[in-house]
Each structure stands twice: as C-alpha cells, then as structure tokens.
Amino acid sequence: xxxxxxxxxxxxxxxxxxxxxxxxxxxxxxxxxxxxxxxxxxxxxxxxxxxxxxxxxxxxxxxxxxxxxxxxxxxxxxxxxxxxxxxxxxxxxxxxxxxxxxxxxxxxxxxxxxxxxxxxxxxxxxxxxxxxxxxxxxxxxxxxxxxxxxxxxxxxxxx
Numbered sequence: 766x767x768x769x770x771x772x773x774x775x776x777x778x779x780x781x782x783x784x785x786x787x788x789x790x791x792x793x794x795x796x797x798x799x800x801x802x803x804x805x806x807x808x809x810x811x812x813x814x815x816x817x818x819x820x821x822x823x824x825x826x827x828x829x830x831x832x833x834x835x836x837x838x839x840x841x842x843x844x845x846x847x848x849x850x851x852x853x854x855x856x857x858x859x860x861x862x863x864x865x866x867x868x869x870x871x872x873x874x875x876x877x878x879x880x881x882x883x884x885x886x887x888x889x890x891x892x893x894x895x896x897x898x899x900x901x902x903x904x905x906x907x908x909x910x911x912x913x914x915x916x917x918x919x920x921x922x923x924x
Contacts, residue, residue, distance in 0.1 A: 787919055788823075789811070801911045808899075810894060816888075818920050821882045822916065825915030825917065826914060831875070834860070843887065843897055845895055851887075
C-alpha cells in the first residue's frame with residue numbers, strides 16, 4: 766500500500782513535470798553499464814539568480830525492468846558554494862507497484878522514466894552556486910538496473 770505522503774509527492778511532482786518544464790536547471794548523468802555505485806554520488810551544480818521564490822528539487826530516474834527491487838532509497842544533500850549542507854534527507858520512492866509489480870513511470874519497452882520531487886520546496890536565502898548530490902542508499906555496493914540519474918530545479922509559482 767502506498768503511503769499517503771508518498772502519493773502526494775508523486776502527484777505533486779507529476780503535476781510539476783506535466784505542466785511543461787520551467788526548470789532553471791536540468792541535467793542527467795548516464796550510469797556506466799546501468800550500475801549506480803554506492804561510493805559514487807551523482808552531483809549537479811546549478812545557479813540561483815532569484816532568491817525570492819521557492820523551488821522544487823526534482824529527481825529523475827531511468828531504470829530498466831531488470832531492476833531487482835520495487836523501491837529505491839537515496840540520500841540527497843543540498844550544499845551552498847561554501848560546501849555547507851543546507852538540506853539533507855534519506856528518502857524512499859517506488860519504481861514498481863508493490864502489489865502487482867507493474868512498473869511506474871513512462872516509457873516503452875524495457876526502460877521506464879520517472880520523476881519525483883525530493884524534500885520539501887526550498888527557499889534559497891542567497892543567489893549563487895549550489896550543489897545537489899544524490900547517492901543510492903540501498904545498502905549494496907553496486908545497484909544495477911538504474912540507467913541514469915537526473916535532477917531539475919523548478920521555481921514554484923504562486924497563482
């Protein structure tokens with residue numbers, strides 16, 4: 766059974782990505798041989814030029830149907846230019862429905878893509894350079910079946 770908080774996050778991130786990308790930053794890192802090493806976090810560096818609005822930090826995963834688990838645990842760290850950790854969290858997201866084993870996300874064939882908002886919307890205090898680093902936290906050295914890890918930073922507009 767999907768937890769209510771997780772369902773809300775999935776729906777919110779789907780809404781954000783479905784409304785067209787207004788991302789101020791978006792990048793993706795392909796993982797060699799579809800293996801995400803526990804010792805190699807994926808890092809993204811981006812600029813914030815407007816510190817007056819909140820932003821959503823989003824994780825984008827591409828996985829193969831050969832991925833062994835129904836979920837993924839990951840840790841993320843948001844750091845400022847001085848390397849200070851501003852926000853961090855251990856999070857879990859579903860890649861397959863628990864009951865049926867059906868893959869979540871979009872895509873044809875053996876590759877699925879899925880996006881999630883991570884953490885809570887973040888309000889940057891200052892403009893400047895920031896780093897988002899994401900590490901798999903499945904407690905195995907090499908996690909196979911994850912083809913790429915991406916991130917985006919999207920301003921949240923108040924309507």
